[in-house]
Amino acid sequence: MTHAHDASARRATSASGYDLGPLSAAEIDRLAAKLSPEERHILLDHGTERPFCGGLLANKEDGVYACRLCGLPLFRSGEKFESGTGWPSFFQPFDPAHVREIEDRSYGMVRIETRCARCDSHLGHVFPDGPPPTGLRYCMNSAALEFYPHGSEPKPDA
Template sequence: MTLSAAGYDLTPLSKAQIDEKAADLSAEEKRVLLDHGTEHPFCGTLLDNKKSGVYHCRLCDLPLFSSDAKFDSGTGWPSFYQPFDPEHLKQIEDNSFGMVRTEIRCARCDSHQGHVFPDGPPPTGQRYCLNSISLVFREAD
């Protein structure tokens, strides 16, 4: 078992485990999470969420972002300036659509979450731009 600094199991899921977890996803959730799609801007259910809590991977439930790091980027997607734990994300160079971007994926299940850009606010200067459909929000008690 591989544990993150935050104490979560990061052992990669097997294809069978991913297939089992994906069985209940909608076609749109599969398109974004498994086929690296993007939801349309300004339509995600978590864009305007102002509640306190943690955003988890929709597929495997690994915590990815805290509401404390959420900000309004004006881009139409939920944005964060830092992850819950950097080990919970993988960063992959994405050269699709004629541009160079950095894709972010869940470190445990490899599902597509969005992209990270170097134009965010202090203190990190990063903008993690997420698909609402890739996330599940768990409100703080």
């Protein structure tokens, strides 16, 4: 058994069958080469796009929203709702293990930042003012997401 095989055997897998093993810095750099300057700023530098400007805000198609950097599925279209905030909003993730939550104390506020569990890219924030059944509002940057229409979404690794 090779060392590389040993490492891949220890990688974490979500309940929905996706590889959650952390990406190397080299792999993140390779994937980041395809990003626009705005996407890099949001995903890698924890930036925020202006409200009501994101390309996925008005999207009503059936499908899956995935991390723009690594392709990990993050939200389903059926979990999206109109929050009136100017950013795509969802009431729950595709799989809870796919979205990491981290306390964010920037700008004199205490918020919960959301990051991709696989590549650690910044996605947005989650707030406790969403609709039932969760009462949560995952407020995401369109530039952090890639939409896959139903039938074309990333497949599980398992």
